Amino acid sequence: MLEVNELTKRYDEVRALDGFTLDVAAGEIVGLVGHNGAGKTTFVEMVSGLLQPDSGTVLVGGRPPADTRGEIGISPQHIALYRPLSVREHLNLYGGIAGLRGATLRDAIDELAVALQLTSFIDRRAGLLSGGQQRRTQAATALIHRPSLLLLDEPTAGADPETRQALLDVVKQRAGEGTAVVYTTHYLAELMDLDATIAVAAKGRVIARGTSAQLLEGLPGEVRVTAADGEVHVSSQDPTGTLLEILGSVRRPVESVELRHPTLDDLYHSLAADHVH
Numbered sequence: 001m002l003e004v005n006e007l008t009k010r011y012d013e014v015r016a017l018d019g020f021t022l023d024v025a026a027g028e029i030v031g032l033v034g035h036n037g038a039g040k041t042t043f044v045e046m047v048s049g050l051l052q053p054d055s056g057t058v059l060v061g062g063r064p065p066a067d068t069r070g071e072i073g074i075s076p077q078h079i080a081l082y083r084p085l086s087v088r089e090h091l092n093l094y095g096g097i098a099g100l101r102g103a104t105l106r107d108a109i110d111e112l113a114v115a116l117q118l119t120s121f122i123d124r125r126a127g128l129l130s131g132g133q134q135r136r137t138q139a140a141t142a143l144i145h146r147p148s149l150l151l152l153d154e155p156t157a158g159a160d161p162e163t164r165q166a167l168l169d170v171v172k173q174r175a176g177e178g179t180a181v182v183y184t185t186h187y188l189a190e191l192m193d194l195d196a197t198i199a200v201a202a203k204g205r206v207i208a209r210g211t212s213a214q215l216l217e218g219l220p221g222e223v224r225v226t227a228a229d230g231e232v233h234v235s236s237q238d239p240t241g242t243l244l245e246i247l248g249s250v251r252r253p254v255e256s257v258e259l260r261h262p263t264l265d266d267l268y269h270s271l272a273a274d275h276v277h
């Protein structure tokens with residue numbers, strides 16, 4: 001659905017993108033993670049057609065972004081709502097631009113209002129909403145026309161747990177219907193919840209890509225065993241096997257056992273640590 005090949009973009013001496021390549025299939029959620037300044041937002045802006053690359057190509061469903069605007073839904077990192085317009089007016093506006101009319105538009109608004117819990121403030125002006133309510137409204141403007149590609153740039157930044165879960169549930173549902181999703185976040189736990197594949201960006205390129213299981217393979221976990229005569233704490237690629245080995249050799253009563261398998265946080269630190277600007 002999305003094919004991005006070798007994008008480059010320079011701002012004077014800063015290489016914002018430096019050979020950024022990423023494919024996203026229909027129905028796939030790709031979690032795009034990386035340090036501040038890794039190039040994630042620049043990439044999202046290029047796919048949405050807001051920014052031109054110096055070189056490289058972007059294809060959405062085989063066509064350039066400029067020809068596919070109605071098929072893309074974007075929730076930018078910074079809240080971009082019209083303060084005097086109500087939530088319903090936003091959804092009418094965005095849905096209308098995408099060609100939705102009459103009962104189809106009304107049904108789409110009703111459905112999203114329930115899914116993203118907008119109902120209680122749907123006729124309130126955006127300027128009077130809380131941060132979390134604005135986040136949900138912004139996400140709704142990206143979803144209203146059922147785009148085939150969703151670009152969500154830190155959609156849950158500053159959101160409370162309920163807001164976050166409502167959004168994650170809608171994203172999962174849309175992916176289940178075949179929408180391709182690029183989901184930029186610093187909250188790695190969200191990507192586990194979404195069952196997303198992961199792309200790690202650093203210095204303007206994707207340095208690792210795969211399922212979380214693929215990317216976690218080979219990363220060490222930790223085992224800590226405390227016995228009456230002291231503590232053993234080791235890093236191991238097979239924490240369960242190592243734990244059993246230690247338990248087999250301990251001669252004094254064991255007081256506590258701690259076993260930690262590698263997480264996405266470990267992956268993130270191991271891959272991105274060497275690539276900070």
Ligand SMILES: Nc1ncnc2c1ncn2[C@@H]1O[C@H](COP(=O)(O)OP(=O)(O)OP(=O)(O)O)[C@@H](O)[C@H]1O
Pocket residue numbers: 011014015016017034035036037038039040041042043077
């Ligand atoms: N308009 C601009 N002018 C100059 N430099 C820019 C501009 N936009 C981005 N950059 C630089 O390009 C690099 C990539 O920025 P980008 O916003 O894409 O990173 P990011 O991965 O989205 O970061 P964050 O996690 O902080 O949102 C940074 O070094 C940034 O300072």
